[in-house]
Amino acid sequence: MHVFTQCRAGRLLLAALAGLLVLGTLASAPALARDTLTLAVKGEPDDGYDPTLGWGRYGNPLFQSTLLKRDENLNIVNDLATARSLSEDGLTWNLTIREDARFSDGSKLTAEDVAYTFNTAAKAGGKVDLINMDKAEATGEYGVRITLKKRDTTFINRLISLGIVPKALHGPGYARRPVGSGPYKMVEWNEGQQMIAEINPHYYGDKPFFKRLVFLFTDEDTSFAAAKAGKVDVVVVPQALAVQTIPGMVLHPVKSVDNRGLMFPCVPDTGQVTDKGAPIGNDVTADPAIRKAIDVAVDRELLVRGVLEGFGRPAYGPCDGLPWDNPENVFKDADPDAARKILADAGWKDTDGDGIVEKDGVKAEFTVIYPADRAIRQYLALAVADMLRPVGIHAVVEGKRSWDEIKHLMHSEVIVFGWGAHDPIEVYQLYSSHHAGEGFNNPGFYKNDKVDEYLDAAVAAENYEASLPLWRKAQWDGTTGSNGLGDAPWVWLVNLEHTYFVSEHLDVGVSQVEPHGHGWPVTANIQKWTWKD
Amino acid sequence: MHAISPSFCLGKLGRLALILSLVSVLAFTLVSLSPVDPVNAYIGIDRMQISLEQEQRIVKRWGLDRPAPERFAIWAGHALRGDLGQSMIFNEPVTTVIGKRFVTSLWLMASAWLLSGLLGFVLGVTAGTNRNSFADRVIRVYSYTLASTPSFWMGLVLLAVFSVSLGWTPICCATPPGVSPGDATLWQRLHHLILPAATLSLIGVAQIALHTREKTIDAMHSEYALFALAQGESRAGVAWRHAMRNVALPAVTLQFASLGELFGGSVLAEQVFSYPGLGKATVEAGIRGDVPLLLGITLFSAVFVFAGNLIADILYGVLDPRIRIGAEEAR
Numbered sequence: 001m002h003v004f005t006q007c008r009a010g011r012l013l014l015a016a017l018a019g020l021l022v023l024g025t026l027a028s029a030p031a032l033a034r035d036t037l038t039l040a041v042k043g044e045p046d047d048g049y050d051p052t053l054g055w056g057r058y059g060n061p062l063f064q065s066t067l068l069k070r071d072e073n074l075n076i077v078n079d080l081a082t083a084r085s086l087s088e089d090g091l092t093w094n095l096t097i098r099e100d101a102r103f104s105d106g107s108k109l110t111a112e113d114v115a116y117t118f119n120t121a122a123k124a125g126g127k128v129d130l131i132n133m134d135k136a137e138a139t140g141e142y143g144v145r146i147t148l149k150k151r152d153t154t155f156i157n158r159l160i161s162l163g164i165v166p167k168a169l170h171g172p173g174y175a176r177r178p179v180g181s182g183p184y185k186m187v188e189w190n191e192g193q194q195m196i197a198e199i200n201p202h203y204y205g206d207k208p209f210f211k212r213l214v215f216l217f218t219d220e221d222t223s224f225a226a227a228k229a230g231k232v233d234v235v236v237v238p239q240a241l242a243v244q245t246i247p248g249m250v251l252h253p254v255k256s257v258d259n260r261g262l263m264f265p266c267v268p269d270t271g272q273v274t275d276k277g278a279p280i281g282n283d284v285t286a287d288p289a290i291r292k293a294i295d296v297a298v299d300r301e302l303l304v305r306g307v308l309e310g311f312g313r314p315a316y317g318p319c320d321g322l323p324w325d326n327p328e329n330v331f332k333d334a335d336p337d338a339a340r341k342i343l344a345d346a347g348w349k350d351t352d353g354d355g356i357v358e359k360d361g362v363k364a365e366f367t368v369i370y371p372a373d374r375a376i377r378q379y380l381a382l383a384v385a386d387m388l389r390p391v392g393i394h395a396v397v398e399g400k401r402s403w404d405e406i407k408h409l410m411h412s413e414v415i416v417f418g419w420g421a422h423d424p425i426e427v428y429q430l431y432s433s434h435h436a437g438e439g440f441n442n443p444g445f446y447k448n449d450k451v452d453e454y455l456d457a458a459v460a461a462e463n464y465e466a467s468l469p470l471w472r473k474a475q476w477d478g479t480t481g482s483n484g485l486g487d488a489p490w491v492w493l494v495n496l497e498h499t500y501f502v503s504e505h506l507d508v509g510v511s512q513v514e515p516h517g518h519g520w521p522v523t524a525n526i527q528k529w530t531w532k533d
Numbered sequence: 534m535h536a537i538s539p540s541f542c543l544g545k546l547g548r549l550a551l552i553l554s555l556v557s558v559l560a561f562t563l564v565s566l567s568p569v570d571p572v573n574a575y576i577g578i579d580r581m582q583i584s585l586e587q588e589q590r591i592v593k594r595w596g597l598d599r600p601a602p603e604r605f606a607i608w609a610g611h612a613l614r615g616d617l618g619q620s621m622i623f624n625e626p627v628t629t630v631i632g633k634r635f636v637t638s639l640w641l642m643a644s645a646w647l648l649s650g651l652l653g654f655v656l657g658v659t660a661g662t663n664r665n666s667f668a669d670r671v672i673r674v675y676s677y678t679l680a681s682t683p684s685f686w687m688g689l690v691l692l693a694v695f696s697v698s699l700g701w702t703p704i705c706c707a708t709p710p711g712v713s714p715g716d717a718t719l720w721q722r723l724h725h726l727i728l729p730a731a732t733l734s735l736i737g738v739a740q741i742a743l744h745t746r747e748k749t750i751d752a753m754h755s756e757y758a759l760f761a762l763a764q765g766e767s768r769a770g771v772a773w774r775h776a777m778r779n780v781a782l783p784a785v786t787l788q789f790a791s792l793g794e795l796f797g798g799s800v801l802a803e804q805v806f807s808y809p810g811l812g813k814a815t816v817e818a819g820i821r822g823d824v825p826l827l828l829g830i831t832l833f834s835a836v837f838v839f840a841g842n843l844i845a846d847i848l849y850g851v852l853d854p855r856i857r858i859g860a861e862e863a864r
Contacts, residue, residue, distance in 0.1 A: 038710050046575060046821065048624040057579070125594030127579050129587040175624040188713045191623055192817060193706050193809040196713060214711035218807045222705045225697050229704055402568050419581060426581040439588065440580045517578040 035211040039234040040223035043520030048175025051163035052120045054127025059521035064163025064180030072510040090151035095144045102202035103166045104185035111138035116167035151460040153467035154425040183527040208527040233503040239311045242499035249501040256514040257420035259315045261492035266446040279412040289346030291488040297391045299334035307379040315492035324424040324471035329483040339391040357392035365394040370416040372399030377416040410443040420516035424471045431482040446489035560831040565601045571822030618825035627829035638810030644730045649737030650788045657745025662772040680739040684798045688732040688805035702728045705807035729806045752776035792841030
């Protein structure tokens with residue numbers, strides 16, 4: 001070789017050779033490329049693949065398509081719909097759908113199918129909540145009108161998440177043999193083991209690169225072992241395993257709003273109980289000074305490093321970085337001096353020298369409860385308890401066996417919860433006092449009239465865009481709000497990063513910021529994935 | 534052949550009916566008392582996007598808004614007509630789920646059952662014939678150790694050694710990833726069956742070997758064995774030709790009567806190997822609160838174990854005429 005490099009001709013020849021080589025690999029790339037992709041990302045649906053029962057709420061219904069969708073930056077863009085408008089009174093959606101959409105059996109997708117899907121899902125009693133919808137009707141072959149019972153800016157999320165099913169083929173067996181207008185069609189599903197899909201030849205969008213997808217529904221350990229054995233191309237792993245290496249695979253961490261935070265009872269204990277007999281109120285956490293002191297005392301960076309192996313980011317709110325997030329939620333934490341000052345200013349003092357502050361004879365003590373089978377929540381609770389000791393707050397950490405037990409205690413004790421959704425309705429349920437104590441909504445009975453006002457206004461705004469500033473104001477309007485600068489009814493700790501190993505040959509493009517519950521959402525852009533040699 | 538008389542059949546059928554009704558009442562009661570709230574388990578992480586009104590609809594769809602006795606009556610009425618209802622998690626009739634899953638499990642259970650039966654019997658006779666020999670000691674230590682080994686732990690060890698470290702056997706499932714069960718070759722199926730079946734058999738061997746060993750020792754000290762030995766038969770000859778029948782009877786009975794344990798073991802083994810059989814479906818049904826499926830599987834397993842005991846009863850008569858004659862004289 002070195003003989004060549006001594007003269008120009010040689011260098012030219014080398015360049016030519018290199019060029020040929022590159023051309024050669026490019027030409028042979030399709031031959032080497034794989035047309036089957038194997039994924040182990042969990043997310044096997046409970047009800048099968050029927051969107052009217054809730055299939056495809058996260059990421060990608062795969063077999064069906066939706067009227068609208070969110071791109072990788074979470075902006076709302078058209079999918080089946082080509083035009084959309086919301087009436088002045090905010091009660092009527094008018095949508096035009098594309099004329100070239102076909103189901104995988106070749107039949108046309110029309111407005112009838114869209115109306116049928118919405119009306120069926122409303123009655124189905126699955127995971128699609130269309131309580132606010134009055135009816136959906138076809139106004140022509142490609143026109144759909146959806147009427148709401150009352151203004152609801154979050155309804156647009158149903159247009160994003162509900163996959164359209166064919167009226168003619170939808171029935172009892174549909175969930176097992178879905179037919180839709182999505183990029184892929186179902187080949188076979190063996191519950192608990194795998195699901196096989198292949199390209200839908202009638203798909204109106206760009207043809208996906210991979211002709212065949214195999215989803216393995218194995219548990220975490222089995223999936224990881226399968227990845228180690230080189231059997232899968234994409235695998236989701238818990239953060240604890242993300243520090244390992246898998247030959248031939250690279251780590252693909254994805255940002256998420258899958259958050260963990262502490263919920264505080266915000267009312268004092270007056271002996272009140274719920275209709276199920278659960279006690280309400282906690283005299284210590286009802287004092288905003290306690291909650292704010294905790295908020296600034298906690299070292300979130302340390303939690304990310306220590307508990308999440310670095311796979312996460314500090315959380316300052318329930319929707320960090322989403323379009324309805326208020327950037328002013330961020331503040332300086334890991335500041336025990338500031339925490340001590342907040343407590344002292346509010347009259348919490350350690351008079352008996354036991355290292356725990358007290359006020360009016362009440363010690364700053366409470367129990368932090370987590371579900372016993374969730375390791376991350378346990379470590380977070382223990383770490384936070386350690387961080388609070390130096391500021392004079394005594395947190396006792398306790399694991400509980402089941403959510404039913406936790407439900408009974410969540411109005412009177414501090415709970416480690418995890419949320420995070422691509423839907424601002426979650427912010428409403430967390431902070432609004434209107435449904436406090438129902439289900440898991442606002443278990444701490446937090447009430448701030450100004451926040452309630454903003455939240456109601458956000459839901460009833462004239463449209464989604466107009467609702468965004470109102471959601472932000474509910475968190476902080478400059479003087480009051482539900483964030484750490486305001487009443488701090490929650491102390492948000494971390495947002496997890498979802499950790500995947502993907503084959504080093506696989507290009508998965510840009511992943512969306514994912515919601516709570518990892519796995520399936522990573523497939524949101526699966527039709528854009530490619531194989532590179 | 535021994536007479537499977539009408540009265541014998543009627544008696545057994547009556548007993549089966551009684552067992553099934555008791556089992557369903559008990560299972561239903563237990564499920565109703567379970568701390569798992571199926572609606573909560575179903576909604577899971579969608580908690581915040583589902584309003585109370587929608588939750589009420591889910592409750593209604595599953596008929597959970599009615600009191601438990603009424604739900605049981607409705608279920609029992611359907612069950613008597615052979616309709617065990619819809620599985621909540623598979624979205625299919627329960628009978629279909631059980632049918633499909635049982636076929637998958639049957640491969641596993643049958644191979645494990647045959648292997649452990651034959652191997653256990655041979656080991657037991659060998660140990661019993663040559664009492665206190667080296668072979669006997671090895672077999673005994675093996676059996677005592679294995680008898681107290683949990684099957685899931687055994688499965689994990691085998692998985693770690695043969696699948697993860699050596700890569701000889703597949704990690705999971707009944708067929709290779711991406712191959713549908715219909716297209717899998719016989720070898721592929723067997724390949725996926727090796728480890729789960731080995732797990733079940735290795736453990737199942739212990740009980741049958743120890744039991745057979747005791748019986749063989751007794752048989753070797755019996756008068757007919759001593760007589761045969763006195764006539765110059767070798768020990769092995771006496772064991773395999775004379776003692777065999779008397780030892781085989783309890784062994785076979787035990788093997789059929791242990792179908793319940795086999796079923797229980799397969800639940801754990803299937804969980805470890807993600808083997809999509811009835812055992813895995815049972816765990817899913819339990820965790821996710823799929824009451825119709827859980828009840829269906831409970832009934833099915835009761836019938837399964839009952840059938841095992843029934844076969845053991847009938848075989849008794851076939852293998853040992855004395856029992857048959859005794860039964861006829863008693864009538």
